[in-house]
Amino acid sequence: MVSHPEYAVAAELDVPIETRDGVELATDIYRPADPETGEPIAEPKPVLLDRTPYNKRGRMERHGEWFAKRGYVVAIQDCRGRFESEGDYYIFVNEPEDGYDTVEWLADQPYCDGQVGTIGTSYGAWVQTALATQDPPHLEAMFVNQGAANGREATFRHNGTFELRWLCWALTLGGGFAKRALEDEDVQQRLANVDVRDVLTNGPVQRGQSPLRHIPDYEEWTFDIMTKGAASDELWEEPGLNFEAYYDEMADVPTVYAGAWYDSYTKATCDNFEGLADRKDSDHYLLMGPWTHGWNSYPLPSWNKSYSGELEFGEQALRDYQETRLRFFDHYLKGKDTWSDQPTVQYFRMGTGDGSQTRDGRLFHGGEWAESEEWPLPDTEFETYYVHEDGRLSTAEPTVSDSATSYEFDPRDPVPTIGGNCSSYITYEPREESILEYPLSERKLQDITGRGGFDQRTRPDTFGAEPPYGPLEERNDVLVYRSEPLEEPLEIAGPIRVRVYGSTDAPDTDFTAKLIDEYPPSEEFPNGFAVNLCDSICRGRYRGYRDEPDFLEPGEVYEFYMEPYPTANVFGEGHRIRLDISSSNYPRYDVNHNTGGPLYDDREYEVATNTVHHDADYATHVELPVQPR
Template sequence: MRNLSCEARSLINVRVKTRDKIELACDVYLPPDESRAYPVIVSFSPYNATGGRNEGGLVWVRRGFAYLSADCRGRFKSGGVFTPWVNEIADAYDLLDWIAAQKWCNGNIGMVGGSYVGFTQLAAAAGGHPALKAVAPSAIQSELYSTYYSGGAQALAFMAGWHIGMTQRRAATDPSPNWEEILKKSPPSKFDEYAGIPCPSWKDIVAHDHHDAYWRKNTFEGRLRGSKVGFFLQNSWYDHIGAKVFSMFNEIVNSPGFSKSALKKYTCLRVGPWGHGVNMKEGELDYGPEAMVTEDPEVDFLSSILQGKKPRTAQNPSRLQIFVMGENKWRFEDEWPLARTEWTPFYLGSGGHANTSNGDGWLGRDKVETKKCATDSFVSDPENPVPTCGGRGVGNAGQRNQSEIEKRNDVLVYSLPPLTEDMEVTGPVTMKLFASSSSPDADFAVKLVDVFPDGRPFNVCDGILRARFRGGLDKKPELMRPGTVYELDIDVDVTSYLFKRGHRVRIEIAGSNFPHYSLNPHTGQKPGSDTGMQKATQTIYHSSEYSSCIILPVIPAARSCRNPKKNEEGTK
């Protein structure tokens, strides 16, 4: 045991055995008084959690808590082999079981951290250890399929390099793979080979491109329903793994006995205008001083619950807090989606040439009445894909100027006239698209855009659908018949955004969004393993028979602000 200048006692590289005899490496920081037992804060991480002075842990010690940081199995000083998502439920339970048995633990444990360190908290909550009382995960969701796939298209820009790289034990002097170049190669199933890092679990992920038994085995969907802990959840509008956080939140708060539970009833969710992490700035727009938050509510939540007190968040008007971009204000809401939502369709129309922002595409509030089938077409070339520009991601994410994207002839653009009054869009955005392709498979990428009065277009949210999954992501894929018109329902993500008066609402439709999503080779073969590629002509239909439209969750202006009271806890 070391004494850190009397501010804490430390136990370094403590070995905790799991049920299968793997040793997890832990560092423990304890308050100086050895006569007491303490509530414990835990960080269970794959990101080198042990071996150095942990300033964050010492902060918790000064607050009167014990603190333990542990390396996940197969990472840094821990034994075993690291396979993302697979062992954490059992390992977290065994780790908590060991902590609870220590004389310096008073039987009350909380956990903290974001990204994968948030995932390990969900694993611990799903495991159900009775000593775990509260967790504060951020930048995470419980549904793993949506971490790697969206609309059946594989997320590549960050996830490929992260997943493959995390499974390798390499020295600091080893050269890092050039992921920018690797992502340009095909097929994705061989990315680990191109990187020189054999990774069987990556090949499994590529092979399972729809929501089948593989994903149901390794997901937390449904497993948090029975948890008894309090959750302080945080996520972001532009976090690459944030789209399903509302589903996780709803699962927790709608679980049986929620309102009568001792701790779980304190569960709350805060969603801000950030990237992958709380206060992580992304994009080109400034959301004002209120966008940045303090950790005070999170610290109070954990501290209070572990000490048998009611957290201050229980005094908030409701348990859901969202940041409305454009208005740049925080607001409390009672549910998601909002009960007062007006689901409003805006219909596509054109003179047949909606290509580029200089085309003749438009959006209208009324259906196109003519039975004559108006169409717009573009050629999608996987050798020259539409590049990713903003959106959900890690780096180069957020809201970004789409002007260069809209110059491309393979991007269709449809715009409303300038708004005569503000319009708030808060909730899930969906697209009903009638389309055909010259190929047996195609991707349709949709982007909701805010066009400023000076003409600059900024993305708000986006989504994609690989047409072979039009029957459902949990169904086996079905190829298209070239030239046949299909009705496609596309998830265009969730948002909370105020389109201001004088701005224009715009939709972009393209055949790719790369490298955010994997390329569709248009051959009809499995995209993850096919090395061939060919061009395809994609056609969008808009008529009285084929009413292609974007459906926006419009919040009535008179009641848009449920609670105008400023939230002093959630903002600086």
């Protein structure tokens, strides 16, 4: 039986925890207390640490109270340079040592029984894995929800491109609550008046001219991650940004890597589990739901929602986030038998719904939970689907010679992003009130791209789209390859691999790939429904995950290797498997200007003629992780 709420809560706020370089990190400590006296109990308890850049008060303090009532000491800390903590902020660089120092400080307190566990989502997941690279002696368990693995490969940057969500984050949740912005009303007002959509539309922004110029340290790290693409740059070897490089040194403690099929960290979550489960002796778990990034705020009991974008999965998709974490920590920190029946891998198999329309207009994609002892799943058979000149996607290999399709890629007219593995593509709602009248912390955030599964057609609220609105497949720069309607359901679960054999007349360009579950027309959806499952991109100069740039020779055929994020989906009878290939997906990724110029802040543009080859020698294809029927 899990711990029940038997205690009152005593809180000590803004406790200074000094790090090795003398910086003090403000930490709120929540302790179990006697229900009658309100005094903290004397018995030492396990400590749960949550480190955040988003302010340790408000929603975060409710987490502290929730676990403290159930017999845990909870420490919630503002990261260095954020809110009440001292120091200068450079995204993620100081988190490994700061986290280590905090774990060991907490373990030395009389209220701690010597065990420290860590919790947190998104940034709060980054900082957990960051401190684990330092192997703190008293770290005993981690519940890592939606965090990174390798910042250069697929988080900050993605196969050579830049994920523009970090510019959006820097302009909103990052810069808006920087120390200088919090201390200077004029600076915060300037940032509050920025519409990120305008910055994206008028970009690329330049150093010293961006809205971040008012907080120069934030502008510095933002431009660093936007413009530094080579692995030789020491930034990408920092233990706070590249955990994969430190797997061998990482703490060996029971860990849950939790994520979601439409999360911005889907690949990283699976990569961490794959990279560490076999390396470490401790129990490691993978838990993947059908959700998008984040989870519903306390006190809502469900783990995210039963829908993602325009897809509905049903109530079976809901999970109790707090109770799941409690069962894990009760088992590993308190010795209760609350986690022994948890499978090593638990994932949500999407796509078993009937495709009907729900009352709120979503498509009922449905799904169910499944489990395994391994990931990738042990019985996976990777099946290759090849693209053909007539638009077919088939397991039959091309036999023709010299077959290819070309299109013009205009970087000034990129393919719009419609949902997917997106997070932080946000802007604050435009307001006429001043910061004093309507503080930034109270302003609503507006989504720019959508997140989750969407019918792949533009509409009036699609960023970057212009009328007439319609399916992306009707664009001249999107190549569409689809299978015949399936005679029986096909289940996939695991990593996806795409190899586009492409050529261009430019010194550098991008190729993109998007896997789609294409529903046939129905009475409720007369135009069918093209469900985006996952996507990826490859920048030519960094093709094959190159460490250093290697520009393209016009006309030469290259392999553009991509890894759309893992997924688990059943393509229903009558559905088609579809692969869309293009050269942009904006603003999910920054747009290649085709000039071979500097990353991100190139001011020149060239239209490129890009060619996808689909013949016997250069067989463009997607490899799908097919599961036994």
